[in-house]
Amino acid sequence: MITVKTKKEIQRMSKACEIAALALKTAGEHCEVGITTLELDNIINKLIVSTGAKPSFLGYGGFPASACISINDEVIHGIPSKRKLSSGDIIGVDVGAYYDDFHGDNAYTFSVGEIDIEVDKLLDVTKKSLSEGIKMAVVGNRIGDISNAIQMCVEKNGFTIVEEYVGHGIGKKLHEMPQIPNFGLSGKGPRLIEGMTIAIEPMVNIGSRIVKVDKDNWTVRTSDGKFSAHFENTIAITADGPVILTKV
Amino acid sequence: MDILKGMVVRSIKGHDKERFYLVINIENDYVFISDGKTRRSEKPKKKNVKHLSKTNIFVDKTFIYTNKKIRQFLWRYNYVEEMSNLDE
Numbered sequence: 088m089i090t091v092k093t094k095k096e097i098q099r100m101s102k103a104c105e106i107a108a109l110a111l112k113t114a115g116e117h118c119e120v121g122i123t124t125l126e127l128d129n130i131i132n133k134l135i136v137s138t139g140a141k142p143s144f145l146g147y148g149g150f151p152a153s154a155c156i157s158i159n160d161e162v163i164h165g166i167p168s169k170r171k172l173s174s175g176d177i178i179g180v181d182v183g184a185y186y187d188d189f190h191g192d193n194a195y196t197f198s199v200g201e202i203d204i205e206v207d208k209l210l211d212v213t214k215k216s217l218s219e220g221i222k223m224a225v226v227g228n229r230i231g232d233i234s235n236a237i238q239m240c241v242e243k244n245g246f247t248i249v250e251e252y253v254g255h256g257i258g259k260k261l262h263e264m265p266q267i268p269n270f271g272l273s274g275k276g277p278r279l280i281e282g283m284t285i286a287i288e289p290m291v292n293i294g295s296r297i298v299k300v301d302k303d304n305w306t307v308r309t310s311d312g313k314f315s316a317h318f319e320n321t322i323a324i325t326a327d328g329p330v331i332l333t334k335v
Numbered sequence: 336m337d338i339l340k341g342m343v344v345r346s347i348k349g350h351d352k353e354r355f356y357l358v359i360n361i362e363n364d365y366v367f368i369s370d371g372k373t374r375r376s377e378k379p380k381k382k383n384v385k386h387l388s389k390t391n392i393f394v395d396k397t398f399i400y401t402n403k404k405i406r407q408f409l410w411r412y413n414y415v416e417e418m419s420n421l422d423e
Contacts, residue, residue, distance in 0.1 A: 231411070234411075252391045264395060268412065
């Protein structure tokens with residue numbers, strides 16, 4: 088069931104989103120050569136807890152950390168570890184915060200030091216595909232319009248879309264209906280109405296779109312070992328157009 | 336995250352490789368999957384967990400597992416394959 092939020096509820100939810108965005112921004116400021124992903128997770132945890140919020144992902148389905156941190160060929164759901172970041176790495180950080188009964192969810196792929204030109208293009212295109220998807224998140228459109236905008240942007244640039252993992256509705260629960268695939272046909276799927284809050288999150292690969300899950304049962308990585316990027320924002324559908332709630 | 340009832344999964348082994356299905360039952364290491372079409376809900380395909388790829392796509396808790404509902408839900412994930420079959 089798709090839940091529609093009142094303006095007041097969206098206002099409350101925007102606080103959780105701001106905290107998630109602030110945690111992500113702070114993590115980005117620390118993404119430097121030599122830091123471990125576990126240290127980054129601690130920074131994120133401390134920041135979220137200091138605001139009175141809770142990390143949405145900690146314990147969710149048994150996930151053992153506050154943030155999903157995925158390096159290079161890891162697509163999503165990477166578990167923070169003692170692995171140190173090196174120059175040329177890209178690091179996808181996915182952070183959620185739960186505050187005043189609502190969740191906020193966002194992700195960004197940061198680069199560490201000097202990265203390859205193709206990887207740089209991957210980051211640009213994935214980020215652009217997210218903004219193309221957000222542009223279509225207007226009252227009266229359908230989920231398929233968002234999906235199709237993302238797919239077109241990615242495929243015309245020669246990259247591939249991960250199909251197994253999709254965006255989602257968000258609110259009092261971290262994952263609500265509707266699901267928002269990053270591929271699909273325009274004009275299909277549920278219609279967007281005022282008050283819906285959704286998380287749009289394209290996951291884009293340089294090589295094959297096929298992914299596999301590690302033995303830890305969480306980390307999703309590309310099957311060919313090529314790099315993958317992930318960007319995400321929580322959006323409110325309003326009469327005045329899409330509003331990005333995960334903004335600092 | 337484990338494979339759960341109501342999760343959409345993707346076949347990664349067998350002649351149906353890459354097709355999306357819905358998990359309608361789980362018994363030990365085997366899951367029973369249906370797409371409401373080639374594998375109908377009354378006779379789901381028994382598949383080893385190792386031959387399936389997980390997703391973060393789920394049906395609602397109130398979902399009724401009829402073939403029509405399953406087909407409708409999976410259409411947007413399987414349509415590329417189904418369209419290419421029509422072209423052949």
